[in-house]
Every structure is written in C-alpha cells, then in structure tokens.
Amino acid sequence: MSERIVVDPITRIEGHLRIEAQMDGDKISAAYSSGTMVRGIENILKGRDPRDAWAFTQRICGVCTLVHGIASVRAVEDALNWEIPPNAQLIRNLMIGAQYVHDHVMHFYHLHALDWVDVVSALSADPKATSELAQSLSSWPKSSPGYFSDIQKRVKSFVESGQLGIFSNAYWGHPAYKLPAEANLMAVAHYLEALEWQRDVVKIHAILGGKNPHPNFLVGGAPVAISTEDTGNTALNMDGLMTIKGVIEKMQTFVDQVYVPDTLAVAGFYKDWFAKGEGVGNFMVMGDFPAKGNNDVDSFLVPPGIIMNRDLSTIHDFDLNDSSQIREYVAHSWYDYSGGKKEGLHPWEGETNLNYSGPQPPYEHLDVDKSYSWLKSPRWKGHAMEVGPLARVLVMYAKGHEQTVELANYALKTLDAPLEAMFSTLGRTAARTLETKIFADNMMDWYGSLVANIKAGDLATHNQKLWDPADWPSEAKGVGFTEAPRGALSHWIVIKDQKIDNYQAVVPSTWNAGPRDAEGQAGPYEAALEDRHTMHDPKQPLEILRTIHSFDPCIACAVHVTDPDGEELVQIQVTG
Amino acid sequence: MSQLKRNNSQISETFVDHLEQHGVSRRGFLKFCSSMAAALALPTGSADVMAEALSAAKRPTVIWLSFQECTGCTESITRSHTPTIENLIFDFISLDYHHTLQVAAGHQAEEARDMAMKDAYGKYLLIVDGSIPTKDGGVYSTIAGRTNLSMLEEAAAGAAAVISVGTCAAYGGLPMAKPNPTGAVAVTDIVKDKPVMNIPGCPPIGLVMTSAIAHFLTFARLPDMDELGRPKAFYGDSIHDRCYRRTFYDQGLFAKAFDDEGARKGWCLYELGCKGPTTHNACATMKWNEGTSFPIESGHPCLGCSEPNFWDAGSFYEALSVPQGRVGETVLKAAAVGVGVGVAAAALNRSNKSAAVEGRETMTVEDLKKES
Numbered sequence: 001m002s003e004r005i006v007v008d009p010i011t012r013i014e015g016h017l018r019i020e021a022q023m024d025g026d027k028i029s030a031a032y033s034s035g036t037m038v039r040g041i042e043n044i045l046k047g048r049d050p051r052d053a054w055a056f057t058q059r060i061c062g063v064c065t066l067v068h069g070i071a072s073v074r075a076v077e078d079a080l081n082w083e084i085p086p087n088a089q090l091i092r093n094l095m096i097g098a099q100y101v102h103d104h105v106m107h108f109y110h111l112h113a114l115d116w117v118d119v120v121s122a123l124s125a126d127p128k129a130t131s132e133l134a135q136s137l138s139s140w141p142k143s144s145p146g147y148f149s150d151i152q153k154r155v156k157s158f159v160e161s162g163q164l165g166i167f168s169n170a171y172w173g174h175p176a177y178k179l180p181a182e183a184n185l186m187a188v189a190h191y192l193e194a195l196e197w198q199r200d201v202v203k204i205h206a207i208l209g210g211k212n213p214h215p216n217f218l219v220g221g222a223p224v225a226i227s228t229e230d231t232g233n234t235a236l237n238m239d240g241l242m243t244i245k246g247v248i249e250k251m252q253t254f255v256d257q258v259y260v261p262d263t264l265a266v267a268g269f270y271k272d273w274f275a276k277g278e279g280v281g282n283f284m285v286m287g288d289f290p291a292k293g294n295n296d297v298d299s300f301l302v303p304p305g306i307i308m309n310r311d312l313s314t315i316h317d318f319d320l321n322d323s324s325q326i327r328e329y330v331a332h333s334w335y336d337y338s339g340g341k342k343e344g345l346h347p348w349e350g351e352t353n354l355n356y357s358g359p360q361p362p363y364e365h366l367d368v369d370k371s372y373s374w375l376k377s378p379r380w381k382g383h384a385m386e387v388g389p390l391a392r393v394l395v396m397y398a399k400g401h402e403q404t405v406e407l408a409n410y411a412l413k414t415l416d417a418p419l420e421a422m423f424s425t426l427g428r429t430a431a432r433t434l435e436t437k438i439f440a441d442n443m444m445d446w447y448g449s450l451v452a453n454i455k456a457g458d459l460a461t462h463n464q465k466l467w468d469p470a471d472w473p474s475e476a477k478g479v480g481f482t483e484a485p486r487g488a489l490s491h492w493i494v495i496k497d498q499k500i501d502n503y504q505a506v507v508p509s510t511w512n513a514g515p516r517d518a519e520g521q522a523g524p525y526e527a528a529l530e531d532r533h534t535m536h537d538p539k540q541p542l543e544i545l546r547t548i549h550s551f552d553p554c555i556a557c558a559v560h561v562t563d564p565d566g567e568e569l570v571q572i573q574v575t576g
Numbered sequence: 577m578s579q580l581k582r583n584n585s586q587i588s589e590t591f592v593d594h595l596e597q598h599g600v601s602r603r604g605f606l607k608f609c610s611s612m613a614a615a616l617a618l619p620t621g622s623a624d625v626m627a628e629a630l631s632a633a634k635r636p637t638v639i640w641l642s643f644q645e646c647t648g649c650t651e652s653i654t655r656s657h658t659p660t661i662e663n664l665i666f667d668f669i670s671l672d673y674h675h676t677l678q679v680a681a682g683h684q685a686e687e688a689r690d691m692a693m694k695d696a697y698g699k700y701l702l703i704v705d706g707s708i709p710t711k712d713g714g715v716y717s718t719i720a721g722r723t724n725l726s727m728l729e730e731a732a733a734g735a736a737a738v739i740s741v742g743t744c745a746a747y748g749g750l751p752m753a754k755p756n757p758t759g760a761v762a763v764t765d766i767v768k769d770k771p772v773m774n775i776p777g778c779p780p781i782g783l784v785m786t787s788a789i790a791h792f793l794t795f796a797r798l799p800d801m802d803e804l805g806r807p808k809a810f811y812g813d814s815i816h817d818r819c820y821r822r823t824f825y826d827q828g829l830f831a832k833a834f835d836d837e838g839a840r841k842g843w844c845l846y847e848l849g850c851k852g853p854t855t856h857n858a859c860a861t862m863k864w865n866e867g868t869s870f871p872i873e874s875g876h877p878c879l880g881c882s883e884p885n886f887w888d889a890g891s892f893y894e895a896l897s898v899p900q901g902r903v904g905e906t907v908l909k910a911a912a913v914g915v916g917v918g919v920a921a922a923a924l925n926r927s928n929k930s931a932a933v934e935g936r937e938t939m940t941v942e943d944l945k946k947e948s
Contacts, residue, residue, distance in 0.1 A: 006683075008720045008721065009720060011675050011680065011681040012677070012679070013675075014646075014676070015647065016717065016718070036717065036719070039644050039751040039760070043757045044750065044753045044754065044757070044887070048891075049893070051893055052891050052892050059778065061646050061647065061648075062645075062651050062652075062779060063646075063648075065648060110677065154666070161635070163635050163670040163672075165635075165670045166665060166672075166677045167678075168688045168691075169687055170679035170684065192662055195660070195661065198654065202655060202865050203865050206864050206870075207869050207874060208874065209871075209876070210869055210873065210874035210876050211859070211864035212651075213651045214648055214778060220834075223834060223874060223876035225831075225835045225836075225840045225875045227840050227842065228840075233840065234875055235868070235869035235873045356712065356715045360715070361721055361722055361723045362726070459840065460835060461834065462834035462835045464833045464834065464835075540684070541681060
C-alpha cells in the first residue's frame with residue numbers, strides 16, 4: 001500500500017496550510033491542499049460602516065499587508081462612483097509598489113531560499129572564492145573576502161553552539177541541495193542583509209500610511225495630507241518626500257545588484273526544476289497600477305487578461321460581473337450550498353453555510369474523498385486558474401510589454417532555457433524576481449509625478465464629496481480589485497442604508513490553494529505537486545516545500561458563515 | 577541592586593570572546609544593550625546587567641505559537657531596528673519553533689517543538705500571536721491535526737512565562753469582534769497559572785516586542801505591567817497625551833476634512849474620529865519604522881488598536897462623544913499606587929513620563945537614552 005505523506009504545518013508561509021501527498025513509489029500521485037484556520041471576518045463586517053471595512057479586511061493578512069485595504073477602498077469607491085484625486089492614486093501606487101518589492105524580496109530570502117540554500121554547507125566555503133563569485137555576479141559592494149569570512153564565523157559559532165533555533169531539525173545535507181558551498185555562504189549573507197534592507201523599504205508605508213505592517217487607508221483618497229513645509233505638520237512634507245526618494249533608490253539597487261543576480265545564480269544550479277511543478281496551465285490577471293483611474297484599464301501598468309492552456313497567442317477577456325464566469329465551488333470544502341455541494345455560485349449569489357465535517361482533532365489524515373479544506377475552489381468558466389507573478393509576467397509578455405519581454409528573454413537566455421520553462425516551479429520563482437524589477441523601476445516615475453503635482457500646486461489627496469454617508473444612495477454595490485503580490489484579488493461589497501449588507505472577497509491563495517471542485521479538478525497547488533514530483537525521502541518533504549513555496553502561500557482566512565438562525569448573512573472567502 | 581552598578585570594564589574577557597565568536601563587536605553589543613535598556617527605561621547600569629544575562633553560554637529557548645492570526649505581528653517584529661530580529665534569533669535566544677521563520681516543516685517542525693519543550697521544561701519563554709477558537713471543540717484552527725487549544729495548554733504547562741503579542745492573543749482581537757463566529761478567546765482566558773504579559777497592538781510596534789523579550793531574558797521576569805497586563809514602559813500613556821498635535825487640541829484647532837488647510841498644517845484629528853485620547857501605546861513617542869512616522873502624523877486618526885474590543889467601539893471616523901480631559905494623569909496616578917515588579921525601573925519610567933506630561937512634550941527614545 002502506498003504511503004500518504006502529511007506536511008502540517010507547512011512553514012515559511014503566511015497562515016495555516018496542510019498538504020497531504022499520496023505516494024506511488026517515490027512519486028507523488030495525488031496531492032491535497034487544506035487551509036486549516038478560519039476566523040469569520042465576513043460575518044464580523046455585517047452592519048458596519050463601509051468606510052471602516054478596509055481596516056477589518058486588511059487584517060486578513062499582515063504579510064501582504066495593505067492589499068485587502070486597497071481592494072476594500074476600491075470596492076466602496078466603485079459602489080458609490082467615488083473618484084479619487086490623482087495624488088491619491090499616485091500615493092496608492094507607491095504603496096502597492098513598495099509592498100511588492102518588500103514582499104517578494106522577503107519571500108525569496110526568508111521564506112523560499114532555504115529550500116535551495118544549505119546553511120550548514122556554507123561553513124565549508126572559501127571566503128575568498130565566495131568573494132570572487134559575488135563580484136562576478138554583481139557590483140554590490142558587500143563582497144570582500146573579509147566580509148564573507150565574518151559571516152562564516154558568525155554561522156560557525158551559531159552552528160557549533162548546538163542550538164540551531166529556526167534552523168533546527170531541518171534538511172541540511174539533503175542531496176537535493178545542489179549549490180556549491182560558496183553560493184550557500186553568499187546567500188546566507190544576503191539573507192541577513194535583506195532583513196536589514198526591508199526595514200528601510202517599509203518607511204514608504206510609514207510616511208504615506210503611518211505605519212507598517214498595516215498602514216492606513218481612506219475611502220475617497222489617501223489619509224496623509226501634503227505639507228509644503230520642509231519639516232513638521234504631516235509626515236508627507238519635503239523631508240518625507242526626500243526619504244521616499246532615497247528609499248526608492250535603495251530598493252532599486254538591492255533588486256538590481258542582489259535579488260536579480262542571486263535568483264539567476266541559484267536557478268542555474270536547479271534547472272531540473274524548470275521541468276516540473278507546472279500547475280493548471282491557465283492564468284488570470286485582474287490588472288493594477290492605474291495611471292488614469294481604476295476604470296481605465298488601458299492605463300494599467302499590469303494589464304488584465306487570461307491565458308488558457310499555455311497559449312500565449314490569445315489573451316482572453318473576462319467580466320467580473322458576469323455570473324457565468326467566476327464561480328466558487330464547495331464540493332471539497334467545509335461548507336454547504338442549499339442547491340447541493342456540486343453547484344458553483346457567482347460570489348454575488350454565494351451561499352455560505354459553515355459546516356465542518358472533517359475528522360475530530362487530533363487526527364492523522366483528512367478524508368480527501370469528502371471535504372478537506374476551509375478554502376473554496378474558485379473557477380473561471382469552470383477552469384482552475386493560477387494567479388500571481390507567473391500569471392502577470394506571462395500576460396505582460398504576451399501583450400508585448402517591452403521591459404517584460406526584454407527581462408524574460410534575458411533571464412531565459414542566461415539560463416539557457418526555453419519560454420516553456422516558465423511553466424514550472426522555478427519559472428514561478430523567476431517570474432516573481434522579474435516583476436519585482438519592473439515594479440521597482442516604476443516607483444521613481446510615480447514619485448516624480450507626485451512631486452510634479454505638488455510643485456504645480458495640486459495638494460489634493462482626498463475627495464470629500466461623498467464622505468458623509470447621508471449623501472449615499474440607499475443601495476449600492478461595487479467591486480474593487482488589485483493585483484496583490486500573490487495574485488488577483490477582488491472584493492465585492494453591497495451597501496444598504498449606509499451599512500455593509502454583504503461583503504465578499506475572492507483571494508489569490510484561494511485561486512491557487514483551493515481544493516478540488518465538483519468535477520474533481522485539482523487546484524493549482526495540487527496540480528503542481530502532481531506534475532513530475534519524486535521524493536528522495538518521503539520523511540523529508542523538501543521537494544513539496546519547493547513547489548508550494550514557489551506560489552508564496554498566504555493562507556490567512558477562508559470563510560463563509562451564516563448567522564445563528566441559519567440565514568445567509570455575508571459571504572467572503574479570504575486568504576492573503 | 578549592586579549588580580546594576582557594574583561598569584563596562586568589569587565584563588569578562590570570556591564574554592568578549594563569546595561576542596566575537598558571534599561575530600558581534602564588544603562595542604556593538606553594548607550599544608545594543610543600551611538601546612534596549614533605554615527603550616525599557618531601565619535605570620543606569622542596566623545595560624551591563626543585560627549584556628551579561630544575554631551573553632549566557634546557552635541561549636534561552638523561545639517557542640512561538642501562531643493561532644488565529646494574520647502574521648502581522650511577526651512581520652512587525654522583523655521591523656525592530658534595535659535590537660533587530662537577527663540580533664535576537666542568532667545571538668540571544670534560541671527560537672526553536674516559529675512557523676514563519678523556521679526551516680523545518682511538518683513532522684520535523686513538531687519534533688523541534690517537542691524537543692525544545694522537553695529540554696527547557698519550566699524555563700522556556702512562550703510567545704503567542706493570534707486568538708484561540710473554542711467553539712465546536714476548536715475545529716476552526718488546527719496545526720498538525722491538533723487544535724490550537726490543546727497546543728497552547730501543552731506548551732504553557734512547561735513555560736516560565738507567556739507573552740501574548742498582538743491584540744488577538746492579548747484580548748481576542750478581530751476574531752473575537754462581534755459576533756465572534758468561532759468562539760475566539762485570548763491567551764489569558766486559557767492560561768491561568770503562569771505569568772502572562774500582553775503586548776497589544778494591531779500589530780504592536782516591533783521595538784516594543786523585542787525590548788519586552790529582552791527584559792524577560794535579562795531579569796528572568798516580566799516588567800511592570802498595567803491592569804491590562806501591558807508593560808507600563810510602553811503603554812503607560814495615552815497617544816493623545818504624547819501626541820505632537822496635542823497643542824492644537826488644547827488650542828481648539830481641528831482638521832475638519834482629510835485634506836483641508838488644518839489637515840495640511842497638522843492640526844488635531846479629534847473631530848475626524850481619532851481614538852488617541854482613549855488609547856495607550858508608544859506610537860506617539862517611539863513612532864513606527866525607526867521613528868519614521870505614526871498614524872496621526874500621516875493624517876489618519878488613531879484606530880485605538882492596542883485597547884481591548886477596539887473593533888467594536890464604533891466607527892473609526894466617529895468622534896469620541898466626550899472631550900477628553902487629562903487622561904494621562906489619571907493613568908499615571910493609577911500606576912503609582914499599583915504594586916509590581918521592577919520597581920526601580922518603573923519608578924524612573926514614571927518620573928520621566930510625569931515630566932513629559934507636565935511639559936506637554938513628546939519624549940522620544942533618544943530622550944530616554946539620554947536619561948539612562
């Protein structure tokens with residue numbers, strides 16, 4: 001009888017994720033993805049002030065902090081036809097851009113890298129050779145033999161203490177680690193440097209949103225008023241602008257001189273991972289970074305679009321409001337639908353009857369023939385879709401976005417890999433790096449536009465016109481969407497008598513991590529693990545971690561709840 | 577207290593070697609300890625005591641459990657600039673279980689936790705973020721097939737002390753907001769027989785978390801706390817009392833809209849819904865992200881996120897119904913009659929704060945450094 005591997009907790013992610021993998025010899029024959037935590041934020045939102053919703057939904061996730069805040073204020077603005085001033089748009093773009101760069105770099109170094117980098121191996125590196133390696137890859141100044149020697153001493157002392165802390169009981173020495181000792185040492189140094197670097201990046205959020213994590217937002221614009229004084233009054237004064245400029249320069253430098261070269265260097269040793277972990281082969285992008293308001297999708301830096309079956313020659317359109325397109329299924333989720341567990345419902349018509357039917361804890365295995373996750377299974381026209389960096393890079397590439405084409409071709413040429421290699425675990429990880437550079441490079445343009453507006457005397461950051469709920473129609477509904485670091489995110493809101501009557505979110509990690517649907521179609525995580533994965537040692541799930549981490553899971557919450565009378569109140573399905 | 581009078585030169589050479597082995601210069605390490613002592617408003621000389629305690633040959637075990645949470649608290653602790661998270665986890669503690677940072681997953685992760693609890697039974701520090709769902713047997717959040725409740729009870733049994741980081745672990749937070757769909761509760765609703773400190777906030781300031789941890793490592797006990805279990809050094813004053821915009825409140829100068837002339841001049845946000853007067857936290861003094869800004873400085877009313885039940889306290893944009901008096905004074909008086917540990921530290925802390933309140937000045941970490 002074949003073994004069923006359980007990996008729970010999946011660590012180095014956001015949230016609570018469990019993977020069960022059915023083995024056929026050393027191959028994974030079937031994989032099951034389960035979100036194991038719910039909070040019920042949707043039910044909590046019912047009856048509250050729509051202007052407050054961003055703060056609640058933002059707490060869905062503190063890693064991709066801000067994305068639910070953005071989607072939420074956009075949903076309310078869409079419902080009420082509430083336009084925001086150009087400065088507010090630029091401030092949001094700067095905040096979303098900073099989030100991307102911060103989140104992707106931290107994911108690479110602190111969540112994903114140790115799937116590829118053997119910390120213990122770094123002890124046997126030659127610091128001089130490490131220095132030569134680093135200098136051959138980049139002009140990043142922290143690359144002297146003495147620098148790497150110091151890092152190595154620090155690691156050595158740590159390892160010899162016998163207390164390995166976050167590195168304890170891990171997979172060191174596993175044959176799947178392929179990097180030379182010098183590359184491992186260099187990566188460990190950059191792990192530490194990235195921790196330091198990220199503390200500066202978030203200063204953009206601190207200035208524009210008051211704090212990070214969980215910066216503040218405002219329906220109708222941005223909360224931070226612009227002060228034309230050098231110092232004082234508000235954080236967005238001339239000093240604040242200079243700080244933002246300096247941080248953007250730091251972001252670009254680190255991405256260009258550390259993150260991009262490291263990704264390419266590490267990838268070069270793991271090219272076999274270009275040939276597995278594809279997933280479903282369908283990709284969805286809702287689009288983001290508007291230049292002329294959220295309704296003008298042609299002005300978006302990241303355009304919306306859908307790719308089916310790897311076919312980059314046709315980009316399909318989609319309609320969020322067409323009830324036949326996006327639907328959510330609960331065939332294998334811990335929810336019931338009144339029409340039966342086999343039907344799919346558009347989020348507007350979604351039903352949400354929470355019904356845990358899994359094994360009583362403590363348990364060894366989930367019953368994967370029945371329901372096995374708190375996540376639903378969203379589908380577009382019945383198809384499972386992957387969202388996230390790979391989807392964005394593919395859509396931008398297919399649409400001919402110049403920098404994307406240039407960067408992707410450069411990376412593929414450097415790694416001697418065909419375009420098809422992108423449909424893989426490593427392709428997903430590489431796409432994340434490439435788009436980080438694109439967004440980092442655009443930061444200075446948004447900054448420049450903001451400064452130009454201020455110089456021209458435009459200080460508007462908030463459209464006060466609809467601030468008083470008494471001026472709202474008695475009923476309204478809207479959709480807000482954003483491209484979160486982990487993919488397409490959409491929030492739907494129904495407002496009745498100035499209060500939230502219904503609130504829903506369909507979230508990136510729900511698209512990617514959801515369980516099978518009524519047709520038995522696997523979600524992207526599951527499909528990716530079922531694509532040519534062999535395990536060297538089923539007790540050491542390194543291969544599973546590589547592919548799951550390539551999606552950058554964010555499993556904060558997935559909830560559809562009813563009120564105590566059993567009547568449907570609100571629906572939301574949320575993960576980060 | 578004699579220990580507190582030692583000076584730097586008395587720190588042993590072994591200790592210096594130890595630091596160097598860790599790749600930390602003696603100077604850098606002492607600076608680190610001074611910053612922490614300053615942040616905690618500890619008396620003169622505390623930095624040296626801290627230096628010795630933290631340089632112990634065996635790094636104290638810390639086990640961090642994440643339940644109904646969003647990982648914002650973990651993200652926030654990585655933002656602490658001094659001490660940094662890398663200082664803590666590589667040099668001063670052994671963080672043996674932490675979902676977001678640890679390399680091992682699944683069985684290996686659980687085994688690491690089991691081993692750490694066994695090896696340091698009765699001595700380890702337990703940190704919790706996120707609330708604990710109790711409804712329907714706790715099925716709403718499981719790790720490794722176990723409920724959060726059973727994992728917390730097991731881990732708390734062998735802990736020397738527990739720190740609840742974030743408002744969810746401290747007071748139930750967002751999951752407990754009405755109608756509390758999963759029966760979420762706070763750590764103190766479960767753990768009754770161990771010292772528990774609350775570091776609330778959504779999330780808390782990273783520096784507050786690292787400093788509170790360092791305090792425990794140094795003195796092997798929790799710092800002086802208020803009636804809500806919060807360390808007074810950071811939660812002793814209201815945001816309002818320490819806000820740089822307080823002077824506008826006193827003059828009756830209020831922003832009436834988010835980008836009106838008053839907003840651009842940094843006038844008080846009271847009428848736009850600021851909860852600063854009823855919120856106790858260090859945002860107005862330490863500020864966020866290396867002193868860069870805090871919500872009010874960036875034009876948004878304080879949400880009140882370090883107070884219990886702040887999610888259910890009305891709209892964030894609704895002005896508080898009653899103008900607030902000198903809230904800070906009341907709190908200080910309450911603190912003054914309270915009994916607690918760390919008396920010397922607390923006394924110094926209180927006197928600094930009293931002076932600041934009287935003078936209506938904002939006191940920063942830098943000012944505290946000068947004091948200590």
